[in-house]
Amino acid sequence: MVAEPLEWRKYDDAELPRVLEAALEAFAKHGYHGTSIRELASTAGLSVPGLYHHYPSKQDILVALLEDVMRDLVQRTAAALEEAGPSPAARFDAWVECLLRFHMFRTKHAFVTSSELRSLEGDNRDRIVALRDELQGMLDHAVEDGAAGGTFATPYPKAASRGVTVLCIGVSSWYRPDGPLSPEDLVHRHLVLARGVVNATE
Amino acid sequence: MVAEPLEWRKYDDAELPRVLEAALEAFAKHGYHGTSIRELASTAGLSVPGLYHHYPSKQDILVALLEDVMRDLVQRTAAALEEAGPSPAARFDAWVECLLRFHMFRTKHAFVTSSELRSLEGDNRDRIVALRDELQGMLDHAVEDGAAGGTFATPYPKAASRGVTVLCIGVSSWYRPDGPLSPEDLVHRHLVLARGVVNATE
Numbered sequence: 310m311v312a313e314p315l316e317w318r319k320y321d322d323a324e325l326p327r328v329l330e331a332a333l334e335a336f337a338k339h340g341y342h343g344t345s346i347r348e349l350a351s352t353a354g355l356s357v358p359g360l361y362h363h364y365p366s367k368q369d370i371l372v373a374l375l376e377d378v379m380r381d382l383v384q385r386t387a388a389a390l391e392e393a394g395p396s397p398a399a400r401f402d403a404w405v406e407c408l409l410r411f412h413m414f415r416t417k418h419a420f421v422t423s424s425e426l427r428s429l430e431g432d433n434r435d436r437i438v439a440l441r442d443e444l445q446g447m448l449d450h451a452v453e454d455g456a457a458g459g460t461f462a463t464p465y466p467k468a469a470s471r472g473v474t475v476l477c478i479g480v481s482s483w484y485r486p487d488g489p490l491s492p493e494d495l496v497h498r499h500l501v502l503a504r505g506v507v508n509a510t511e
Numbered sequence: 512m513v514a515e516p517l518e519w520r521k522y523d524d525a526e527l528p529r530v531l532e533a534a535l536e537a538f539a540k541h542g543y544h545g546t547s548i549r550e551l552a553s554t555a556g557l558s559v560p561g562l563y564h565h566y567p568s569k570q571d572i573l574v575a576l577l578e579d580v581m582r583d584l585v586q587r588t589a590a591a592l593e594e595a596g597p598s599p600a601a602r603f604d605a606w607v608e609c610l611l612r613f614h615m616f617r618t619k620h621a622f623v624t625s626s627e628l629r630s631l632e633g634d635n636r637d638r639i640v641a642l643r644d645e646l647q648g649m650l651d652h653a654v655e656d657g658a659a660g661g662t663f664a665t666p667y668p669k670a671a672s673r674g675v676t677v678l679c680i681g682v683s684s685w686y687r688p689d690g691p692l693s694p695e696d697l698v699h700r701h702l703v704l705a706r707g708v709v710n711a712t713e
Contacts (some may be wrong), residue, residue, distance in 0.1 A: 337629075338629070339542075339544040339545075340541075340542030340543065340544050340545050340626075341542065341545070342541040342542050342544070342545025342546075343541075343542050343543070343544020343545040344544075420626075423626075423684070424542075424622075424625075424626040427539075427540070463703070463704075463707070464703065465700050465703060465704070468700045468701070468704060469704055469707075471681070471685070472678050472681070472701070472704040474681070475677055475678055475680070475681025475682075475684070476674050476677055476678055476681075476708075478677070478681070479673070479674070479676070479677025479678075479680070479681065480677075482625070482677070483673070498667045498670045499670070499674070501665075501666065501667060502665075502667070502670060502671055502674040502708050505665070505671075505707040505708045505709070505710055506678075506704050506707045506708055507707070508707055
């Protein structure tokens with residue numbers, strides 16, 4: 310039996326377990342330190358002991374949430390790169406489109422991930438940062454390969470790769486589904502901008 | 512008597528009033544909703560009534576802090592543009608360098624501004640957003656002028672302008688003063704990237 314290939318462009322409404330969905334809403338609104346276990350339990354429709362049955366602490370909820378968010382993005386990115394094949398230009402475009410769509414359709418997830426990384430403790434932080442670095446590494450490789458082969462003319466592949474990442478992430482700070490541009494238009498425009506950052510030659 | 516021109520490249524250690532400095536530290540660490548007035552007073556070396564004497568509420572402290580941060584950036588940007596003169600290419604470079612330096616030397620300020628905009632109420636939010644829009648407008652003009660005159664070849668001046676902004680802002684998420692690159696090197700590299708975003712022709 311072969312697993313269905315992941316539809317990396319498709320975003321459904323609700324994909325998180327109930328407690329994590331409640332945590333996402335609360336952390337986005339009041340922050341991790343501004344949210345109590347009692348509020349989380351009530352929003353999730355659980356008693357406090359019921360909540361503790363699933364997660365031993367608020368910290369466990371935060372790390373489960375961020376891990377879920379990052380793993381989703383890592384899996385989508387891997388599927389997008391798989392679909393793109395070996396060409397550095399195609400891999401670059403796939404990576405950019407995937408990160409863009411994620412930051413258009415998961416704005417709250419992205420906001421909580423970036424604003425509450427500070428609230429992760431010890432190993433938890435290391436684990437999430439490792440996932441983030443894994444993602445950045447995928448783009449770094451595509452840009453470095455492209456720069457080595459002449460597809461990208463940038464003299465600074467590493468800085469360009471990081472620049473492209475923040476370019477995609479930045480979309481989450483202003484994108485609204487009811488805005489004037491369709492997701493496809495936005496993806497197209499940002500691909501043009503991102504190719505500018507790496508000085509794409511094709 | 513003529514006022515000294517603002518040295519927009521210069522960042523001193525402490526420029527905030529004592530209460531706002533305490534708020535900056537606390538909000539950066541625990542968030543606005545995770546910080547109590549009692550903690551703020553204690554960090555600032557004041558009694559709670561003493562603190563209320565200066566600021567009637569925690570919300571007043573947040574808006575004073577963000578307004579101070581945004582006004583500082585607006586003034587620096589105006590000084591940088593003034594120094595650059597009328598050429599769109601020079602104005603673009605000045606704007607980018609100014610926003611970059613701000614996000615290298617005011618990382619905590621930038622983080623609190625972006626993560627706690629959600630916590631501003633009503634008119635307070637409108638006022639800070641207006642300052643942010645004023646800043647973005649300065650770059651939009653430089654990019655639109657440059658696109659109209661052929662200095663920038665981008666087909667999407669508005670999207671490019673926003674892309675350049677997030678490129679500069681993104682620096683604050685990873686810049687460390689003890690990193691391998693000097694501020695001047697970082698500015699140089701990011702100017703190259705930013706010119707790529709607008710397809711600079713010179």
